[in-house]
Amino acid sequence: MSNNKRLLFIALGVLLILSIVYANFTQKSRPQISTNTTLLDSAGVNETQANDPRLTTLAVNLEIPWALVFLPDKNILFTERPGRVRIIDSQGVLNPNPVATIEDVKHFGEGGLLGITIHPNFSNNHFVYFYYTYSSTGNDTLNRVVRFKFENSAFSEKTIIVDKIPGALFHNGGRIKFGPDGFLYITTGDSQNPSLAQNKNSLAGKILRVTSDGNPAPDNPFGNLVFSFGHRNPQGITWEGNTLWETEHGASTLDELNVIEKGKNYGWPVISGNQTRNGMETPVMNSGFDTWAPSGTVFLNGSIFFAGLRGQALFEYNIESKILTSHLKGEIGRIREVVVGPASQRGEPDNLLYITTSNRDGRGAPDATDDKIIRVNPNKL
Secondary structure (H helix, E strand, C coil), X not given: CCHHHHHHHHHHHHHHHHHXXXXXXXXXXXXXXXXXXXXXXXXXXXXXXXXXXXXXXXXCCCCCEEEEEECCCCCEEEEECCCEEEEECCCCCECCCCCEECCCCCCCCCCCEXXXXXXXXXXXXXXXXXXXXXXXXXXXXXXXXXXXXXXXXXXXXXXEEEEEEECCCCCCCCXXXXXXXXXXXXXXXXXXXHHHHHCCCCCCCEEEEECCCCCECCCCCCCCCEEEECCCCEEEEEEECCEEEEEEXXXXXXXXXXXECCCCECCCCCCCCCCCCCCCCCCCEECCCCCCCEEEEEEECCXXXXXXXXXXXXXXXXXXXCEEEEECCCCCCCEEEEXXXXXXXCCCCCCCEEEEECCCCCCCCCCCCCCCEEEECHHHC
């Protein structure tokens, strides 16, 4: 072989090696998100954390998914803020068509179809609850909680549970969950009227607690629907045993993580951050001059996990160490919801987190596949 040919083969070999090295480098530099969408294995048991990837995309090209809930059959129901209810089956397949569209939803600013939850006895009564924004007359903006029966993939028997919650372009709250006491908890924003948060006869700026039919829980502190007051815009609640934790938006900064107790005043708009005043509660933690813009919140393995919108992260507050850690910072954009998956049929915990992005809400930078629902393995964060 001539020297020229030998040099040519050597040059081609070097180029091949460099291309392989470059490909490996660029692949490692991107966030690795699996597209394996299977929720359950053939035995109906959730995949183990040991084998589950760090991130797994379950659904793409959604429009502002706000809240999700698992049904007993492991199907996922979730809301899209313009008014649609969507479903992902237990094999991870997204139905391309909504299972329902709630026609009187007012998609307006931060308002629209927001929270969703199911009755603790769903297997028998098939009750699903929604929180959404609507207009009563003209430009009036209000929020309400309604109940439907969900059977045979269809919604029926719409019943208004709580009505005429003050609403506005911003600060509509919207999270609904049943607590361990069997009552329905509802977070409401101050509807951009801060004084309402201190008015115990207003439904704005509160955490409400009601029966499954919408009546005041019998031991509510003020004889009405109000459980706690002085809130600005709470969008996340969860329980550690019987302890209620809550996240809420501060005024640009000073977002809050609170432990909520019956009848307590959480200070807005009189105090915020580390400020104190007799008869008012100071947060367990606040964001200081940073911004979390916290939303969905859940308890798992000794930590409170909460979604960050402007913070663009999944935050973890360890209750014992009192240390806050941010995960996925800037990797997937704005995060709206976080829930823990359901236990298997054998009672084994899922211990995986399910989150939604909110990059198409007018404040994010969506990519070609936003918005998404993503499963997160917390052991690999």
